[in-house]
Amino acid sequence: MIREGSDQNEWRYVNSEWNPADDASRSKQSERWRTGPGFLLKEECFWPAEPAHMSNSVEGLEVRREIGPKRAQVCQTISFRVGLDCIQTGWHKIIHHYSKWIRLLRAVAQRMTYEVEIASLEKGSTIRVSSSLRKLKPILRNGLLCVGGRLSLANIAPSERNPIILPYKGHLTDIVIQYYHERSNHMGIMYVLGLMREKFWVVKGNAAVRRVLGKCIKCRRVHGRVIEQQMADLPPDRMESGKPPFYRTGVDLFGPFFVKRGRAQIKHWGVIFTCLNMRAIHWK
Template identity: 30%
Template sequence: MNSWRNWLADLHKLEEFHIPRRLAPVEFGKILTVQLHHFSDASCEAYGVASYIRVIDVIDEKLCTLALAKSRLAPAKTQTIPRLELTAAVLATKMADILRQELQLEIDESTFWTDSEIVLRCIKNEDKRFHTFVANRVGLIHSQTIPSQWKYISSVQNPEDDASRGLSADELLSCRRWQNGPDLLWSDSTCWPDQPNFNGGLLDDEKEIKKDVKVYRVSEQTDSLVDRFLERCSSWYKLKKSIAWVLRLRCILLRKIRNEDPLPNNSLTVAELHMAEEEIVKVIQRQTFSKELSDFKAKQEMSKETGRKGITGVRILQKAPSRPEAQRMADLRSDRITPGKPPFTCVGVDCFGPFMIKRGRSRVKRCGYIFTCLTIRAIHVEKLDSMNTDSFINALKRFESRRGKPEKIRSNNGTNFTSAEKELS
């Protein structure tokens, strides 16, 4: 409460705070260079940017004044100070773009100052990869600036430190550097603070750096063309067709190499499908009986194990003959097939909707009941205003007065149907 009262008491003092509207006084000489300097800073409570315009005339006189300043409260979700500093740096690039568009001056140079070495290392980084939060913001900074524009300044010299940490009204009125910039802008660029050496780059244990993927083992899996098609094709015919097209392509290429007449461009033939089937069988035989085929080619006697393998396969085929399957369905109820009775003797009922209809200037919901004759599938539709029991009873009475009283009614046992049954019985 005391802080609020102090802030309220200082509020009227801000009337004494003045910022000159003219960037350079009339007596200032001919402007030679116009520069923009953006200072960013962040704390646990807020972050912000202060942008100053620095002009130099032909006799090397310098003038600095505040051009634009913005501050933001830190997010409710706690963020680390380096992340807030990086967010402030992104805000600095946006403010630089705004000033370039709004100022009717030709800006010769833009410089960005921050007191965070971690932010500068991230911006000047060329070999590390960051996590999403940092990567997106560093990419935005790189899209609007170049790393050489970013410089380091100590917290003592940074004017934006006043905004991120806050000043009272009296401190703001007496703070000269907030209005006119830090002392370094009034001095020659040769007197500016020395820049740290970032050749070492970022440390590997930084939390924002993505860990490099390390490969300890590489295995190569060589699958035949038939194996790949086996994974993709869902039926034997599709597999044969795919292999047949591959074989035709091979034949076309061979004819082209041998300068022979090209094949006619037509659909696959039965002979090509049969050839594809033989090739598939050969490939599977080479995979399954590779040792036996090598022994056969070398004219060696086959082992007993090979004979057992073939006989076992034959027996399996004999024991598991294919049987055709027949579709089975339940018998129809008697009220579905009894002839000689009028329509709607046995009915099924259900509700559908709702639908939006226009009544006057308003729109209301309406539903419907559908009565279906179980024998000839004729239908009767009744409109209802709601889905309650009374609406169904009224709809049923209208149906009976037009179609006659049914002997049997089938439904899905909805609450409106079961309640109507109890009320009518």
């Protein structure tokens, strides 16, 4: 709209010091918001000079184009460049290796964190001693990094024998934990962790689940700290010094209690006398 209603030669540079639009964004009270910058009242030779690095060409400016053949051509160009980068970096083979997008996401998340360990297992060698996964004895199953262990002969599902390893931090790890948390109707840390380990093994799982559940808005509302009522100041009767016990006394009557005497039942009441100063109690 601005480009159609004006000419390119009419556009001029205004620095931040003289720009009245900056006053509104910075909550400044200024009259030039209504009148404009003061240099407009002067001759054009006194206007701010345009920086040398700026040009009048509109090429390279961010312009939102309408959906059409040109935009489709730009998208095709971007897709081609992304595909070329994938081929050059080796990701092209990874993307076309998996037939399901969820497996692709898991593989990408693993390779972003455990690229060295996966490369070692693909070569048939053992992972390095300093790796955080060494105690899990990881293996590769369908291209995914899984827990090894000693349950290969157990009569359980393969996903339980060799759960998929997920890193401690990562967006995929967070959304998987959030999924099981909502699936279990917002249960606690250990319950969510037990559900996840039927398919996934999160490194530092206890801390990871605690971190994600701590951000759950619904749980924070339900398990939030209850507001405590602030007690009023003590009355003067309870703060007198040098007075004997029961000088100021509170009385409470409770009952009745039915006491059997022979074949009859008699009502009895209890009376409590409390000293307001030292909190001594006398009961009858």
